[in-house]
Amino acid sequence: MSETRDWQCFEIATDDHGIAHITLNRPEKRNAMIRAFWDELPEAIRMLDKSGEVRVIVISSTGPHFTAGIDLTGFADMTGNLGAGESDIHREANRGLDFYAMAKRMQDAFTALESARVPVVAAIQGGCIGGGVDMVSACDMRFCTEDAYFTVYEINIGMTADVGTFPRLLNLLPEGIVRELSYTGRKMGAEEAARYGLANKVYTDHAAMMDGVMEMAREIATKAPMAVHGIKNIITHARDHKTAETLDYIALWNASMLKQSEVMTAMMAKQSGEPGKFAPLPPLKKVSGEEE
Incomplete structure (x- = not known):
């Protein structure tokens, strides 16, 4: 890159x-x-x-x-x-x-x-x-x-x-x-x-x-990429917002972002002791009007 x-x-x-x-x-x-x-x-x-x-x-x-x-x-x-x-x-x-x-x-x-x-x-x-x-x-x-x-x-x-x-x-x-x-x-x-x-x-x-x-x-x-992304996002949100707001935010986050495939891959990796083969984060898409 x-x-x-x-x-x-x-x-x-x-x-x-x-x-x-x-x-x-x-x-x-x-x-x-x-x-x-x-x-x-x-x-x-x-x-x-x-x-x-x-x-x-x-x-x-x-x-x-x-x-x-x-x-x-x-x-x-x-x-x-x-x-x-x-x-x-x-x-x-x-x-x-x-x-x-x-x-x-x-x-x-x-x-x-x-x-x-x-x-x-x-x-x-x-x-x-x-x-x-x-x-x-x-x-x-x-x-x-x-x-x-x-x-x-x-x-x-x-x-x-x-x-x-x-x-x-x-x-x-x-x-x-x-x-x-x-x-x-x-x-x-x-x-x-x-x-x-x-x-x-x-x-x-x-x-x-x-x-x-x-x-x-x-x-x-070695950890699930979407889960790590979610953790970073929620910690930053929690730092800047009240507890009740962050509890609602994390519920909405997992409702929309939690990937069952990541959970299953992480569990299998835990059981086998082998690194999990996770999908990468989705590429960021260009926003209209945004420069490359």
């Missing part, structure tokens, strides 16, 4: 288990999120999700740091160049509209992780800074090396984080901790992140982390 596209910010590979591995590949720039990143990430996620063949997406990185966050040079460029001769009022209005459109575009890039039908797993080493926190908080799970740390860095450059940190981080950490991290910009180390539940597990080094993450991804890939 990745052969049809030259990626500037990533390397993408899929294996026979249905695991897609997205690797941030700009270690010399600490994997900073340049302008192309905001187009490539959602495109890559939607491409992988579209076929239905992928069961799990793993996002990892290269070099000493997971990501330094938003590339500030590209960030300044994305706010747009103001036209000569514009009045101060028009200039300020255009700046605000340009910034709003840019923020929505960046938010959409990370919402694609949350909206994917399959689990998205982040494997984090070194610094996960600024926009990196936004990205991994939109993933289903986060695994770390011992040297990993998280920092809501925006306060240090006079900004309020706006790409997803607060609405998602508040679902992963106690409110007081989120406020402390955000007001101070301090680093939260891997062990502290695991203690509060932001990180699922901490590994000694990158190789051990990737072995553990891929082993878990292969385990998920």
Whole structure:
């Protein structure tokens, strides 16, 4: 699937288990999120999700740091160049509209992780800074090396984080901790992140982390794809809705989506000890007016 596209910010590979591995590949720039990143990430996620063949997406990185966050040079460029001769009022209005459109575009890039039908797993080493926190908080799970740390860095450059940190981080950490991290910009180390539940597990080094993450991804890939899709969908819905609403939603989901063939295949696999031969997720169909 990745052969049809030259990626500037990533390397993408899929294996026979249905695991897609997205690797941030700009270690010399600490994997900073340049302008192309905001187009490539959602495109890559939607491409992988579209076929239905992928069961799990793993996002990892290269070099000493997971990501330094938003590339500030590209960030300044994305706010747009103001036209000569514009009045101060028009200039300020255009700046605000340009910034709003840019923020929505960046938010959409990370919402694609949350909206994917399959689990998205982040494997984090070194610094996960600024926009990196936004990205991994939109993933289903986060695994770390011992040297990993998280920092809501925006306060240090006079900004309020706006790409997803607060609405998602508040679902992963106690409110007081989120406020402390955000007001101070301090680093939260891997062990502290695991203690509060932001990180699922901490590994000694990158190789051990990737072995553990891929082993878990292969385990998920053996499960019924529609059931995994349903679980991700319902957990996200439950997070954002009241219990009674989610109970009704899951009843409707299973009434319309539960596949008897998947249940039978899963039961047979359990009895035989052999991997179940499940049908892939149905390919996503193009919506009218949607670009390829």
